[in-house]
Amino acid sequence: MKIKYLLLLISFSLFSQNTSKFFEAPNGLLLLGADLHTHTVFSDGMVWPTIRAQEALRESIEIIAITDHLEYQPKKEDIPNPDLNRSYVIAKKSVDEKDLIILKGSEITRHMPPGHFNAIFINDANKLLIEGDSLAGIIEANNQGAFVFWNHPHWTNKSEGRMDGIAKLDPVHEELISNNLVHGLEVANEDTYSEEALEIAINNNLTVLGNSDIHGLVDWDFDIPNGGHRPLTFVITKDNSQGSIKESLFKGHTFVWFKDLLIGKEENIKPIIESNIKFRSNGYIGETTVLELEISNLSSVPFSLEYQGEYTFHKNSKFLKILPNSSFKIQIKTLSKVETISLPFNILNVVTGLRRSLTFDFDLKI
Ligand SMILES: [Zn+2]
Ligand SMILES: [Zn+2]
Structure with a gap:
């Protein structure tokens, strides 16, 4: 019995490194749970980058991106942050890639429109911080081969002139999408979601994403001790290499787990339902x-x-x-x-x- 139990434990731990513990994957595919929008003290977050990695490990998430604001640095007096890659570097050094994949990212933070954009799989965050032209950072991210997505398009914010919570495209967004400079958008962010954003993703061939945008502690914001979970993007992929993950994101092979909802394009969600x-x-x-x-x-x-x-x-x-x-x-x-x-x-x-x-x-x- 004991040996059987041990084997079970070993096989479970091997299994858990490769695919999500939250869903059965369709045959021949992996489902990797990802949070592609997180903050640390290197912008307006409240924790050191290593805590982001530890939280993700405790929640059995496979991928996180550290995406501190470039333009918004409210802790600058205490943390001058001359190298905008540091939050990623510190988090990355703290874990083994086989336990947790950490992606280098940034949040390009402009008033609406265009609003906030995350760029992940970037090479150098410093080069994305470009004064003036609000699209220059997005263009540079694309030059670095990044996957770029529009954050919280349904955000309500008085100073941004958006009070109805309805995600809609401004001409600048249409231009970014038609020039293939933006590849996805968040349909879920923190504790909100948007069916209008999902419809925009479907109609414009954008990848559907759901992320925590965590600034404080995940345990506190999403009530993890009582069975809660943060919004997650599940990447449907062939293997867990960064190349394969990036390819799946560009191809739109994702779905989102937000509270008790699954959100996504029908062609991605159907095989998940069939397997589960x-x-x-x-x-x-x-x-x-x-x-x-x-x-x-x-x-x-x-x-x-x-x-x-x-x-x-x-x-x-x-x-x-x-x-x-x-x-x-x-x-x-x-x-x-x-x-x-x-x-x-x-x-x-x-x-x-x-x-x-x-x-x-x-x-x-x-
Ligand atoms: Zn934002
Ligand atoms: Zn953010």
Whole structure:
């Protein structure tokens, strides 16, 4: 027994280094949990960069980007910060790459429009700090081969003249997108999300991202001790090399876990649902035409389902809630004995667009 347990532990720890512990990955792919927007004392954050790395390790996250503001340096008197790469360098040195991938990034911080942009996979943060021209930093980031995304496009801020919380494109954003200088946008940031931002991502072929934008402690802001979690971008990738992660980001192969919501483009989310919600038939009960099915949820997210088909259930309403990592039985009245069944469900907490949630047909043999 003890050896078995040890083997289990070893295999779990090997497994946890390569893919997310929060979801089952579709065959042949990895899901890497990423927070691509974090701050430290090297801008307006409250912690030393090593704490960002330690937090991520404790939460079993695979990737973080340190993205301190370039232009906003409120701690300058105490931390002069002449080299804007330092927060990344300090965090990076504190962990082994096989335990946590840390990406070098910066937040290019301008008034709206254009607003705030994160550039990750940069070479040198210092070169992105360009006075005057508000787009010069974004162009330089692109020259460095960076993946650039628009932060919190739904931000409400009086001095920015944005009070309705509705993400929308200004002409400058349209120009940046059409020139391929911006590649993604945040649909979730801290404790907010935007279906309008998701719609912009879908219509403009931008990558869907959700990040914490953490300034204080993740434990405090997202109630980690009581089972909370920060917003995460899951990168759907072939392997965990930085090259593969970057390629997946540029191709838009992501989805977001925000509170109890999964948010993303349908083509990315569908295979995740297929790998994480499983139906199994236990056959018909005795002589009846009442079919027993077992539903399992292999993920860390509770799913709320609404059945949309023609049958009715024997013991439940058409609304089902499947808790994380659990399963339960339902009985469905099919009127006659069938050999295959297709069960159409609307998955209420999987957001795939503006006022849209995912519909999915679970097909199974009896
Ligand atoms: Zn910002
Ligand atoms: Zn920020």
